[in-house]
Amino acid sequence: MNKRITSLAQACSWLAVLTTVGVILLFLGFLGWRGIDTINSALFFGNTPPWEAITGRLPVWHGIWPACVGTLALVLLSSLLAIPLGLASGIYLCQYASGPWKRWFSLAVELLAGIPSIIMGLFGFALILFLKKSVAPQANTGLLLSAGCLALLVLPYLILLTQTTLEALPHELRLAGLSLGFTPWQNMIHVLLPAAGRGILSGVVLAVGRAAEDTAVILLTGVVANAGLPSGLFDKYEALPFHIFFLAAEARSDAELAQGFGAALILLMLTAALFLGAYYLKSTFTKTWDQKDLMI
Amino acid sequence: MTTPNPGKDCRQKRRQRLERRQAAITGLLLAATLLSCGSVLAILGFLSYFALPIFSQGHLAEIMSWEWRPFQGRFGILPMAVGSLGLAVTAMGVAYPLGLGLCGFAHGLGPRCLRGPIMSLIYFMTAIPTVIYGFVSVIFLVPLVRGAFPESTGYSWLTAALTLSLMILPTIVLLVHTQLQQVDAQVRLVSAALGFSPAQTLLWVMRPLASRGLWAAAVLGFSRAVGDTIIALMVAGNAPQVPNALLDSIRTLTSHIALVVATDSTSQAYQSIFASGLILFGVTTAVNLTLRRLQSGAGTAAGRRDE
Numbered sequence: 001m002n003k004r005i006t007s008l009a010q011a012c013s014w015l016a017v018l019t020t021v022g023v024i025l026l027f028l029g030f031l032g033w034r035g036i037d038t039i040n041s042a043l044f045f046g047n048t049p050p051w052e053a054i055t056g057r058l059p060v061w062h063g064i065w066p067a068c069v070g071t072l073a074l075v076l077l078s079s080l081l082a083i084p085l086g087l088a089s090g091i092y093l094c095q096y097a098s099g100p101w102k103r104w105f106s107l108a109v110e111l112l113a114g115i116p117s118i119i120m121g122l123f124g125f126a127l128i129l130f131l132k133k134s135v136a137p138q139a140n141t142g143l144l145l146s147a148g149c150l151a152l153l154v155l156p157y158l159i160l161l162t163q164t165t166l167e168a169l170p171h172e173l174r175l176a177g178l179s180l181g182f183t184p185w186q187n188m189i190h191v192l193l194p195a196a197g198r199g200i201l202s203g204v205v206l207a208v209g210r211a212a213e214d215t216a217v218i219l220l221t222g223v224v225a226n227a228g229l230p231s232g233l234f235d236k237y238e239a240l241p242f243h244i245f246f247l248a249a250e251a252r253s254d255a256e257l258a259q260g261f262g263a264a265l266i267l268l269m270l271t272a273a274l275f276l277g278a279y280y281l282k283s284t285f286t287k288t289w290d291q292k293d294l295m296i
Numbered sequence: 297m298t299t300p301n302p303g304k305d306c307r308q309k310r311r312q313r314l315e316r317r318q319a320a321i322t323g324l325l326l327a328a329t330l331l332s333c334g335s336v337l338a339i340l341g342f343l344s345y346f347a348l349p350i351f352s353q354g355h356l357a358e359i360m361s362w363e364w365r366p367f368q369g370r371f372g373i374l375p376m377a378v379g380s381l382g383l384a385v386t387a388m389g390v391a392y393p394l395g396l397g398l399c400g401f402a403h404g405l406g407p408r409c410l411r412g413p414i415m416s417l418i419y420f421m422t423a424i425p426t427v428i429y430g431f432v433s434v435i436f437l438v439p440l441v442r443g444a445f446p447e448s449t450g451y452s453w454l455t456a457a458l459t460l461s462l463m464i465l466p467t468i469v470l471l472v473h474t475q476l477q478q479v480d481a482q483v484r485l486v487s488a489a490l491g492f493s494p495a496q497t498l499l500w501v502m503r504p505l506a507s508r509g510l511w512a513a514a515v516l517g518f519s520r521a522v523g524d525t526i527i528a529l530m531v532a533g534n535a536p537q538v539p540n541a542l543l544d545s546i547r548t549l550t551s552h553i554a555l556v557v558a559t560d561s562t563s564q565a566y567q568s569i570f571a572s573g574l575i576l577f578g579v580t581t582a583v584n585l586t587l588r589r590l591q592s593g594a595g596t597a598a599g600r601r602d603e
Contacts, residue, residue, distance in 0.1 A: 006495050013405040016397020017414060023462065024417060027432055032480055034435075088328035097323055097329070108333035109590070114584040116523025118550045119339065122573045125557055126342040129566075152335055159332060183314065185321050210309065213425035216525035216550070220557050241427040248434040257435070264428045275423030 034258075035265035043262040044068070059228050064263045066229050070143075070237040071212055073230050075148030078211045083204060089155075090162025090200075095188060113156035116221050121220030124149040128221075141222030144233040149217045154207035161203030165196045169289065198288070202281035209274035213267065215241040225250075240267050343577060346568040355564065357395035364536035371568045376539045377575060379546040382539060383528060384521035390461035391521075392514060403476045403502065404494030405422055412509035415473065421466040429469040430530035436595050438531060441442040441543075448543040451533035456546070459527050475509025478503055512590045523576065525550035549576055 002040030045053040048170075053060045060066055089109075124145045131139035173195060177187035198237055223242040230237035240263055247260035299533075351409060352355050361372030374552030398418065402411045402560025432457060477500045487497040503510075547555070549572040556569045 002496075006493075006499060009400060009404045009499055010495060012393075013397045013401035015408075016394045017401045020394060020398060020465065021414075021417065024421065025463075027429075030436055031327065031428070031432055085332055088325050089332040091535045092322075092325035092329040096325060105329055105333050108336045110583055110588065111584050112332070112336050114519060114523075114580040115336075115339065116519065116525070117579075118523070118553050119343075119573055119576055122553055122557075123339045123342055125577065126346050126570070129346065130342065152339075155332055155335070164543050183318055185318055209423060213427065215425075219525075219554050243400060243424060244427050244431050245526065245530065248431045251336040260431060260435075264431050267425055268428055271423045271425055272420070275420065277466060279419070 016210050029267060031261065031268065035261035037263060038258045038262035043259060044241065047226045054268075056229055062259075064240065064243060064259065064266070066227065067238040067240045067243040068266070070223075070230050071240040073143060073237065074147055074150060074218070074239060075208055075212050078150035078154065079146065079204075079208060081148060082151035082158055082207065084156025084265075085151070086155050086207075087200070089163050090160045090166065093159065093186060094163045094166040095184060095192075097243075109156050109159050112152070113160065117153055117216040118220070120149045120153045121217040124153070124158075124221040140234070141220075141236070142232075142234040143149070143222065143230050143237045146218045146221040146223065146237075149221050150214060153214060153217055154210050157207050157210065158203060162196075162200050165199035165285070166192055167202070168199070169195055169212075181236075196285070196287075198281045198285035200286065202278040203282065205274050205278040209271045209278070212274070213241055213271050215245050218242055219245075240270075322350075336402050340577060343570055343573045347567065347574050349563075350567050350571055355567060358564075359533055359568055362538065364568075366565050368370050369564075372554065372565050373549065373568050373572055373575075375536050376549045376552045376572065378523050378538050379453075379528075379532070380548040380576075383453060383460065383546060383548055384518050386453065386457040386542070387464060387521045388514065388518055390457060390470055391517060394461070395472060395513065395517070396437065397466055397508070398465075398469050399472040399476060400498060401452045402473060404498035405478065408494075415488065418469045418473075421462075422470075425522065426463055426526045429463055430458035430527045431457050433527070433531045445543050449533065449545070451531055451545055452543045452544045453539050454542040455530060456528050456532035456544075459531055460521055460524055463524060463527060464517045464520045467520050468513045471513040471516055472506070472509055475506045475512070479505045479509075490567055508590050512587055513588050515590070519580050522548075522579055523550065529554050550554065 013051070041050050042063070044050070044065045045060050045064045048058045048060045052058040053063070053065055056149050084092065089105075093102065093105055093109070123143070125141065128139050128141055128145065169192060172192060176213070177191040178184070218239055219242065222236050223245045224236045227236045227238050244260055244263050244267065244282065247263070249257055251257040251260055350359055350441050356372070358371055359373055361370070362374050363370040363372045364375060398414065400406075403416055406414075437459065440450075441452060441455050442448060445578035476498075483497065483501050483505065487501045492501065528546075528548040529551035532548065532551065534547045534551055535545035536552070537544070537545045539546045553569045553572050556565050
């Protein structure tokens with residue numbers, strides 16, 4: 001009886017593994033097979049000469065270049081907003097907060113981490129509605145608003161990762177600096193942060209990947225299908241994930257569909273590269289401090 | 297010479313400066329933390345502020361009704377709430393057994409040499425953008441479903457549930473995997489000494505000890521599924537109706553928000569999306585509080601038995 005249950009469980013687990021691996025391979029294979037041929041300079045720049053397009057002298061009509069630039073701008077802006085805030089909050093929670101305050105702060109961060117991305121987008125949308133009603137009637141959704149909402153989306157990951165990485169450092173390391181007469185902040189800057197650097201950096205890279213791939217937030221906060229290169233912080237813009245989303249619903253020709261596959265493959269390569277970078281950083285950090293359960 | 301000991305004075309000044317700097321830095325860090333944590337309240341505040349007219353103008357019964365026909369003045373969001381719930385439950389129904397199977401495979405049911413590759417694949421799945429799942433599903437799965445069931449358009453509950461299950465799978469697997477790793481460290485030697493095989497250890501020793509982790513994975517996976525927008529928006533069909541069958545088109549609360557924002561609407565339609573937002577906020581908050589309870593108990597329960 002016992003034995004039969006064991007072998008039944010084994011059979012089920014093999015089934016689950018084979019199904020999952022099969023589906024993922026099918027998924028990646030399908031995407032690669034349809035997408036690999038579309039990756040050339042025409043995918044990015046359409047009929048515009050590449051150099052003119054990159055320098056922005058000529059607009060790109062049938063390429064994904066503006067969407068790539070839009071995504072890059074979004075990621076940079078949201079990183080600028082989220083990284084300092086996330087690191088500072090993580091350091092505070094690890095080093096300075098205590099007692100009931102620490103519990104309340106941690107609860108808030110966990111709640112923030114659980115909020116679906118569409119709610120972040122809705123928050124941005126509500127903010128604009130509010131501004132329109134009150135102080136700035138001409139306020140509209142745009143690049144900066146999206147970046148702000150994306151920053152909110154990745155903020156809790158950054159905070160939690162900074163906090164857990166710092167807390168995972170050996171206790172002796174914390175005491176050594178203090179016993180030599182460092183102030184807590186000097187200890188943080190010169191001992192703990194450098195030691196935790198790779199771990200924190202891996203979290204930052206993962207957060208960048210999340211900001212690059214999210215579609216729901218930007219959907220509500222100012223992305224459009226045809227805006228060209230982003231021209232200002234408060235203007236509409238294009239972005240890679242939205243471009244894919246748009247083409248899935250609105251592609252009118254095989255060429256547009258092929259462009260969708262190309263864009264999807266480019267986005268996948270981008271997030272996969274970020275993911276591998278984060279994985280490498282994290283594994284070297286884990287190796288250094290010999291913490292086996294740090295892999296989140 | 298006004299001070300008797302210039303050296304002491306100088307040291308004192310330096311110390312004061314250092315202390316002031318210390319206080320400034322702490323203040324700055326505290327401000328950042330308050331800003332981060334305050335954003336939760338800001339989000340809740342804005343959603344509530346815009347949902348408030350529902351109560352003050354007495355639209356609550358209208359919003360909480362079963363019909364969405366904006367042009368005839370019907371703004372019920374209950375079909376979407378049912379859609380969200382149904383989609384999340386079915387996606388979990390596919391993903392949860394799969395996830396448990398995968399975890400079992402990695403922790404004793406399968407050969408040990410395959411554990412690394414399988415877990416790497418699962419980690420890699422977290423890097424796949426949601427919109428790409430949606431895209432491939434629209435191009436590949438939707439025609440497949442349409443071909444198999446000609447009466448359906450292919451954009452259906454079934455298609456969305458299958459796609460969504462793939463997206464939430466890594467969440468479930470990684471949470472259970474972490475929990476099993478912790479339990480494994482505690483019981484491995486004992487159960488091996490008692491003559492259990494790895495498969496038996498997993499089924500009869502680790503599974504009961506990891507039960508909180510299993511619950512937590514179910515709850516978190518469910519909340520991920522409820523919170524997803526893009527897959528539901530792309531492949532579920534988005535008809536505002538209570539679905540009767542798996543091949544029906546459904547609309548979730550999340551895609552309802554996206555759709556109403558995309559099409560310029562009346563103020564009452566806007567009220568309905570803020571109500572939807574509040575519902576989603578409430579669900580994810582409840583999920584988080586549950587998780588917190590589950591996880592705060594997890595270590596101690598296993599630990600007590602260990603001692």
